[in-house]
Amino acid sequence: MHERLNQQIVEGEEAGALDLPTPYLLFLGDSTDPAYAKTACGLHDWAADKCLGEYKLPSATVTTGLPFLTPAEAAARGARALVIGVANSGGVIPPDWRPALVEALDAGLDLISGMHDRLTAEPLLAERARRLGRRLIDVREPPPDILVATGVRRSGKRLLTVGTDCALGKKYSALALARAFAALGVDAQFRATGQTGIMIAGGGIPLDAVVADFVAGAAEMLSPDAAGDHWDVIEGQGSLLHPAYSGVALALLHGSQPDVIVACHDAGRAALLGHDDYPLPPVEEIIDLNLRLGARTNPGIRCGGVTINTSSLAAEAADALLEREADRLGLPVADPIRGGTRFAQLVESCLGQ
Amino acid sequence: MHERLNQQIVEGEEAGALDLPTPYLLFLGDSTDPAYAKTACGLHDWAADKCLGEYKLPSATVTTGLPFLTPAEAAARGARALVIGVANSGGVIPPDWRPALVEALDAGLDLISGMHDRLTAEPLLAERARRLGRRLIDVREPPPDILVATGVRRSGKRLLTVGTDCALGKKYSALALARAFAALGVDAQFRATGQTGIMIAGGGIPLDAVVADFVAGAAEMLSPDAAGDHWDVIEGQGSLLHPAYSGVALALLHGSQPDVIVACHDAGRAALLGHDDYPLPPVEEIIDLNLRLGARTNPGIRCGGVTINTSSLAAEAADALLEREADRLGLPVADPIRGGTRFAQLVESCLGQ
Numbered sequence: 212m213h214e215r216l217n218q219q220i221v222e223g224e225e226a227g228a229l230d231l232p233t234p235y236l237l238f239l240g241d242s243t244d245p246a247y248a249k250t251a252c253g254l255h256d257w258a259a260d261k262c263l264g265e266y267k268l269p270s271a272t273v274t275t276g277l278p279f280l281t282p283a284e285a286a287a288r289g290a291r292a293l294v295i296g297v298a299n300s301g302g303v304i305p306p307d308w309r310p311a312l313v314e315a316l317d318a319g320l321d322l323i324s325g326m327h328d329r330l331t332a333e334p335l336l337a338e339r340a341r342r343l344g345r346r347l348i349d350v351r352e353p354p355p356d357i358l359v360a361t362g363v364r365r366s367g368k369r370l371l372t373v374g375t376d377c378a379l380g381k382k383y384s385a386l387a388l389a390r391a392f393a394a395l396g397v398d399a400q401f402r403a404t405g406q407t408g409i410m411i412a413g414g415g416i417p418l419d420a421v422v423a424d425f426v427a428g429a430a431e432m433l434s435p436d437a438a439g440d441h442w443d444v445i446e447g448q449g450s451l452l453h454p455a456y457s458g459v460a461l462a463l464l465h466g467s468q469p470d471v472i473v474a475c476h477d478a479g480r481a482a483l484l485g486h487d488d489y490p491l492p493p494v495e496e497i498i499d500l501n502l503r504l505g506a507r508t509n510p511g512i513r514c515g516g517v518t519i520n521t522s523s524l525a526a527e528a529a530d531a532l533l534e535r536e537a538d539r540l541g542l543p544v545a546d547p548i549r550g551g552t553r554f555a556q557l558v559e560s561c562l563g564q
Numbered sequence: 565m566h567e568r569l570n571q572q573i574v575e576g577e578e579a580g581a582l583d584l585p586t587p588y589l590l591f592l593g594d595s596t597d598p599a600y601a602k603t604a605c606g607l608h609d610w611a612a613d614k615c616l617g618e619y620k621l622p623s624a625t626v627t628t629g630l631p632f633l634t635p636a637e638a639a640a641r642g643a644r645a646l647v648i649g650v651a652n653s654g655g656v657i658p659p660d661w662r663p664a665l666v667e668a669l670d671a672g673l674d675l676i677s678g679m680h681d682r683l684t685a686e687p688l689l690a691e692r693a694r695r696l697g698r699r700l701i702d703v704r705e706p707p708p709d710i711l712v713a714t715g716v717r718r719s720g721k722r723l724l725t726v727g728t729d730c731a732l733g734k735k736y737s738a739l740a741l742a743r744a745f746a747a748l749g750v751d752a753q754f755r756a757t758g759q760t761g762i763m764i765a766g767g768g769i770p771l772d773a774v775v776a777d778f779v780a781g782a783a784e785m786l787s788p789d790a791a792g793d794h795w796d797v798i799e800g801q802g803s804l805l806h807p808a809y810s811g812v813a814l815a816l817l818h819g820s821q822p823d824v825i826v827a828c829h830d831a832g833r834a835a836l837l838g839h840d841d842y843p844l845p846p847v848e849e850i851i852d853l854n855l856r857l858g859a860r861t862n863p864g865i866r867c868g869g870v871t872i873n874t875s876s877l878a879a880e881a882a883d884a885l886l887e888r889e890a891d892r893l894g895l896p897v898a899d900p901i902r903g904g905t906r907f908a909q910l911v912e913s914c915l916g917q
Contacts, residue, residue, distance in 0.1 A: 359653050362839050363841075420775055422774070424773070424808070451857065452857070452860050454780060454819075455777070457857070461813075462811025488716075503853075
């Protein structure tokens with residue numbers, strides 16, 4: 212199923228297709244919060260056949276469930292690259308990760324990173340990679356030819372996942388919806404806007420690394436004119452009510468001009484990740500704001516439904532929550548990881564069936 | 565009055581104070597639309613003592629009202645720099661401006677630019693400047709040490725000008741309000757967020773040139789903790805309903821966490837500048853959206869009033885419009901360029917008097 216999705220994604224890819232060395236060893240740094248290990252977890256869940264194991268510092272408590280392998284062990288099993296699997300705030304590569312990264316280069320692995328900090332900007336790594344003939348691949352480097360957004364309507368159909376916070380399921384929801392659309396025979400393509408999505412899809416634009424004036428233009432470029440029955444399923448970023456990342460969310464909304472939004476929420480989170488004084492907003496407020504602002508570039512915008520990350524709940528409690536929220540909101544509400552009838556109803560609603 | 569404002573501005577400047585060579589020769593390129601010549605006009609209006617004349621290509625129809633001088637004539641009168649006075653969409657330096665820029669270097673002038681395109685990235689200019697010992701100054705270069713926004717409340721008071729479009733008076737309104745605050749003995753500082761404001765104030769952060777993830781953080785940095793009775797008067801950017809620049813507007817709103825917004829509008833504009841299919845939104849919609857979204861980082865946010873650019877109207881028609889809008893909105897409405905009682909009422913309302 213993943214293979215099929217990946218083919219679907221790569222086919223017809225316009226925006227920056229990448230040639231990444233696989234399989235990967237996933238590096239978890241010193242992570243103690245699973246929410247920050249979303250790149251590693253995303254690759255494990257959506258590109259499992261490309262992931263051999265995980266490596267981390269002794270202080271890390273997070274795991275993907277993959278076996279722990281040193282770079283040398285991973286290389287012996289055929290790994291070709293170590294992927295920085297952490298997405299911390301600010302996209303920083305901390306100095307205490309360097310010995311592990313050097314160890315990977317010495318073991319014969321290339322390095323792949325989606326951080327704002329560039330691997331190529333670290334003199335120690337750049338020099339070692341040059342000497343050993345290894346590649347340093349920064350996937351958060353946007354293409355150089357982005358124009359200012361025009362706001363002109365494009366042909367084809369678009370779905371954008373939006374959220375009440377960062378790191379709560381916008382990428383997963385988009386990947387699951389693109390896969391479900393394709394399974395129904397709909398011509399659908401996942402469009403990656405962040406480093407993990409780009410590593411999974413093999414292409415896309417890292418929107419949060421684009422200079423602010425050009426973000427909406429990059430979103431326009433990412434989902435170009437298409438056949439009338441083609442769907443671009445676009446990975447959302449940030450949240451309109453996030454104190455640091457709302458600007459990216461709004462530029463992506465206006466540039467994507469989605470026909471359908473799907474709002475993503477987390478049942479187990481009380482406050483924004485890393486911002487304890489900011490309560491998670493109600494999902495209906497995020498829907499309302501996205502519809503109101505999104506109507507500016509697509510007056511036909513509608514909400515297809517809601518996804519809730521229920522990983523913190525047992526199956527029965529999760530289902531009760533999804534049912535309660537569906538009744539309250541009058542919309543299909545599903546957890547794409549749990550799937551089932553609720554998710555099928557969400558897919559139908561998005562397609563307008 | 566301008567001198568006093570400038571002192572007020574420079575005093576205590578934290579964010580990137582610049583040492584710009586003055587006086588200036590203002591370059592208008594091939595501009596035929598006054599809205600795109602806002603840098604030249606802004607400098608002429610707010611830093612008149614630094615501006616000797618204007619220079620432009622034969623196809624240009626715009627004028628600042630200053631005498632036309634060739635670079636050689638300007639240099640003979642004491643000019644030290646040619647300032648690119650145009651702010652086109654995308655911030656591009658077109659190839660057909662190059663001969664004029666080279667002419668300025670040859671005549672002994674430094675070059676100052678606020679475009680996204682960097683003077684220093686043009687090999688012809690870089691080589692000529694190096695050979696002649698001239699400076700190429702790109703003021704749209706953000707500082708390197710910007711962090712992701714925290715959303716933590718800061719001390720002191722903040723006013724942000726917001727707008728229904730670009731280039732309709734957000735900078736003018738902020739400058740006029742900062743000047744009026746200072747004239748009342750209020751400790752006030754203009755905070756520049758765009759190239760023209762930075763050239764006028766001698767410091768600030770060009771927000772639209774910051775990488776998207778860091779724009780709200782840059783806005784936090786621009787108006788740091790201050791004394792309880794100190795006002796930062798922050799120059800707004802873009803519009804929440806602009807298809808290309810809404811992201812910058814929202815990041816600036818959230819990062820500025822303003823106590824007061826002033827909404828800026830243009831009586832003579834039917835559609836967004838350069839986007840004919842996008843009608844100018846009603847000013848009350850922009851007020852409502854800014855208050856609703858801005859409450860996320862400052863629950864006490866309120867609207868101090870509205871400024872309307874009435875330059876397209878005769879005095880009597882302008883006053884009738886301002887009165888009608890004040891009645892309709894239930895807020896002080898003024899044209900800061902016309903000043904008078906209406907503007908004094910707006911100032912009082914902003915200060916909460």
